[in-house]
Amino acid sequence: MKKLFLNVLAAVCALLALLFIVVPGPSIVFLLAGLVCLSLNYPWARDYLKKTQVGFKAICVQLDKRLR
Template structure:
């Protein structure tokens, strides 16, 4: 356990090896979303939603995932504009 000292405040960071517990939980959640997306690719379901959720989780710690998330967001924005013009 690592102790951070602030004036009159002691905060303990829970770590799992070298990873802070928050980062570990977010990465596990992102991995779970990827697995659910793979399952829903085979079984009809909302696989795109789970892939987007996984990208959001991974983009918190990995810059490459952040660039992919920006690309996907721009693709979906353009698709929404095209669908709005069809009406």
């Protein structure tokens, strides 16, 4: 039951992210939330989440250097 709930929650987050790509909104937040929900059950989602975390960290470091 927990796995089904997390999968449905991930699907809802993904649909909201797609909606917010068209309409202004926090699409990245919902994509990450869906990925986190999926990573609790699937190892391939953990790999994507790790790559995403590394990418966001690199982007944040670059922005921090530019803004100083």
